[in-house]
Amino acid sequence: xxxxxxxxxxxxxxxxxxxxxxxxxxxxxxxxxxxxxxxxxxxxxxxxxxxxxxx
Amino acid sequence: xxxxxxxxxxxxxxxxxxxxxxxxxxxxxxxxxxxxxxxxxxxxxxxxxxxxxxxxxxxxxxxxxxxxxxxxxxxxxxxxxxxxxxxxxxxxxxxxxxxxxxxxxxxxxxxxxxxxxxxxxxxxxxxxxxxxxxxxxxxxxxxxxxxxxxxxxxxxxxxxxxxxxxxxxxxxxxxxxxxxxxxxxxxxxxxxxxxxxxxxxxxxxxxxxxxxxxxxxxxxxxxxxxxxxxxxxxxxxxxx
Numbered sequence: 637x638x639x640x641x642x643x644x645x646x647x648x649x650x651x652x653x654x655x656x657x658x659x660x661x662x663x664x665x666x667x668x669x670x671x672x673x674x675x676x677x678x679x680x681x682x683x684x685x686x687x688x689x690x691x
Numbered sequence: 692x693x694x695x696x697x698x699x700x701x702x703x704x705x706x707x708x709x710x711x712x713x714x715x716x717x718x719x720x721x722x723x724x725x726x727x728x729x730x731x732x733x734x735x736x737x738x739x740x741x742x743x744x745x746x747x748x749x750x751x752x753x754x755x756x757x758x759x760x761x762x763x764x765x766x767x768x769x770x771x772x773x774x775x776x777x778x779x780x781x782x783x784x785x786x787x788x789x790x791x792x793x794x795x796x797x798x799x800x801x802x803x804x805x806x807x808x809x810x811x812x813x814x815x816x817x818x819x820x821x822x823x824x825x826x827x828x829x830x831x832x833x834x835x836x837x838x839x840x841x842x843x844x845x846x847x848x849x850x851x852x853x854x855x856x857x858x859x860x861x862x863x864x865x866x867x868x869x870x871x872x873x874x875x876x877x878x879x880x881x882x883x884x885x886x887x888x889x890x891x892x893x894x895x896x897x898x899x900x901x902x903x904x905x906x907x908x909x910x911x912x913x914x915x916x917x918x919x920x921x922x923x924x925x926x927x928x929x930x931x
Contacts, residue, residue, distance in 0.1 A: 643738030650782045652700050653879075657774035659693045660882055661767075672696070679700060 648679025694886065723869045733792070736785055740793050750794035750804055754811050757783050757790075761815035768822030768878075773900065777878025780819055784871035787812065809851065812867060816843045819874070823904070835904045842911025843870055849915050853922035862921040863914025870907060877903030 655672025659665070719726070743753065764779035787808075794804045820840040827833045846863060853860035865873075881900035 643742055646735050646739060646785075649700055650778065650785070653697060654775055654778045654782070656693050656697045657778050657879065657882070658772070660774050660886055661772040663772065663775070676700075683703070 643682070644678050644685065645682030648675050648677070648682050651675025652679050694883065697883070721864070721866065721869065723864055724872065729868075732785075733788065736789055736792070740789055740796065743789065743793050744796060748793075750790045750797065751807055753786055753790035753793060754804070754808050757786055757811050757815050758818075760786065761818040765818040765820075765822030768819065769825035771826055773826075773878045773897065774882035776819070776822065777875045777882070779875075780871060780878065781875035783815060783819075784868065784875060787815075787867075787871075809847070813844065813847060816840075816847075816867070816870070832901065832904060835901075835908045838908035839904055839911055842908060842915055845915035846870075846911050846918065849918040849922060853918065853925075856922070856926065858922045858925040860918050860922045860925075862917040865907070865910040865914040870911065873903055873907060 652672055652675030655668050655670075655675050658668035658671060719729075760779060760783045764776050764783060767773075767776035767779060790808065791800075794800045794808075798804065817840065820836055820843065824833055824836045824840065827836055842865070846865060847867070850860045877900055881897035881903070884899050885897050
């Protein structure tokens with residue numbers, strides 16, 4: 637497993653969860669959306685880096 | 692959709708837990724957070740440690756960065772953003788793990804760093820629980836939160852005071868990692884359960900968070916008492 641991918645995955649996971657939780661907590665959708673999108677991008681980047689390394 | 696968005700990344704991330712390697716012997720476990728779970732989580736955080744080492748980030752910088760993070764978590768709790776507050780608490784707990792491990796890797800862990808870490812941890816605990824106290828200021832739960840705050844401080848104080856007197860004092864289930872996981876995860880699960888019950892507009896208490904806070908209030912004070920008894924026995928020359 638690529639260490640870089642794992643790091644991005646972990647940080648991305650937390651950002652995604654904070655963003656998604658912001659939706660649940662009824663924060664403005666613009667704030668929650670930006671945080672979630674940044675988290676998902678980072679998390680996805682981490683996952684694809686791991687998959688590429690595994691392949 | 693949001694619930695699915697939370698469940699999917701969580702399920703994918705937890706998948707690696709079941710494929711984890713056997714933790715090395717240096718990892719200490721506890722009754723609530725075992726060695727396997729800790730070892731797996733440390734493995735997830737290791738790349739971030741590597742990144743910090745490569746960029747020359749000092750452990751003290753990470754330690755101090757917990758202060759604004761805790762202020763943010765406390766503010767989120769105070770504003771009623773319980774789920775966001777919970778995730779921030781969990782992220783701060785991770786940062787606390789990273790700074791400790793980074794310190795051991797780079798400087799070997801200095802007394803100055805350990806002192807700074809302890810002080811910042813107390814501030815972080817107080818800021819997070821104070822946010823909850825503000826949130827529950829008109830409810831009887833304020834008393835429960837204040838008890839949890841008192842217990843959290845006393846768990847740390849009894850150990851610090853005992854160690855200053857030369858006594859090893861590690862008794863008690865509710866040490867800082869356990870408290871962080873319980874509060875963070877409890878807040879998150881409470882809000883999720885609340886939404887699953889489709890009571891989003893209900894201004895009442897979240898029953899799971901209520902349970903978590905009562906557990907924290909009782910557990911931390913029991914842990915502080917156990918530490919007091921342990922230190923007292925050691926100082927008096929044997930168990931009573």
